[in-house]
Amino acid sequence: MKLTLRVWRQRDAGAEGAMSTYEVDGISSDMSFLEMLDVLNEQLILSGEDPVAFDHDCREGICGACSLVINGDAHGPERTTTCQLHMRSFQDGDTIDIEPWRAAAFPVIKDLVVDRSAFDRIIQAGGYVTAPTGAAPEAHATPVPKADADFAFEHAECIGCGACVAACPNGAAMLFTSAKVNHLNVLPQGAPERETRVLDMVGQMDAEGFGGCTLTGECATACPKGIPLVSITRMNKEWLRATRKAGKR
């Protein structure tokens, strides 16, 4: 395949960026999107130009590092991560626009790479459990109902990629935060911090400058792991419960 790529180039965080146009040829439809960008970068290096910076690590859809907005969609046209998107989703001769995640809380570092450490700080605010140290506990010591286990697993799938923020017209991190809160809040292991977790994580989310939820549902449509919009509803419920309890104390 032969493609025209329009890529966001930005020297560093402080520089002005702009879209640059490149042509790539000989792209196989079996290549992943990132492999296609590797081809572009080899071409750029050979011609003495600066290669396009983009985030990636596992390239198997589990680490959440890859983060490209492709033709206006976070992670591109399929419901998957950018690394798991294949060139068969495009046609020979296509023009493809590639941009970084856009949100005030995710500033661009270079080209397509953004700083997602705001997510780390949300996790630090409450995305953990007080783990007892020592030998591994007996598996049957803490029973978890099947429905709760399924619910926790569904939310544990979040890989922290930030596509939800990138897709949200308000740059909100509600879907990510709700996935983390719900994952731990439903489990007995997460019970001791159930109230502080949701209050602190939502507080940190606000402090990082993410927007609020207007329930447009763009986040859930973009999420490569299928975290549903009702996760936000559930987190709101947890937040209200925790606020009520804190008010009584």
Next chain:
Amino acid sequence: MARTMWDSSVGKKTVMAVSGLIMLLYLVAHMIGNLKIYFGAGEFNHYAHWLRTVGEPFMHYEWTLWLIRIVLVVAVVAHATSAYQLSRRDIKARPSKYVHSKPRASYATRTMRWGGVILGLFIVWHVLDLTTGTVHPGHFQHGHAYQNVVGDFSHWYSNVIYIVAMLALGLHIRHGFWSAAQTLGVGSRARDRALKTVANVLALLLTAGFIAVPVGVMTGVVS
């Protein structure tokens, strides 16, 4: 607790949801009351008078009415203030647009902000029109609600203002009612369809019910 509520984006959204639902409840009652216009001046004006005497003898003349007015003003102010502050936050959180952007979200969702502004302006106009009579286009008389309504809708621009506002209201409620359920944490996968249906039915009934009044005057059924 009040501080936690107001300082958090989730809390402020809760304020919006509760104040929105209070206004919605009021609007249902208001719409039903308005439809009495179809039973003639006697019944409509009697109803308008009754609104001032509700709760007597426990309440004094107009006390209940003023109580409702105070609750509504608080709801409108709380709603509009949170809407403004949340919208500012949202716009700041997403300063640069995508070069490749597509139309997103449903019409009702996208019009919450401007639709809300239209409703806010309408509320002011409406009070100045039919409560105080300040901007009423005809001969406004206190205590003659029926005649005031007929006089109002005999002017084309009153009809336009009311009908446009009520269409905006329908859209606002279509997204707003369902949203409020999510904000208050009562939505769920199982209830989603039911909530959306109730939102649509409420939106449709309120819009149709309110618009029935100017349409009644325009067609001469109410005169």
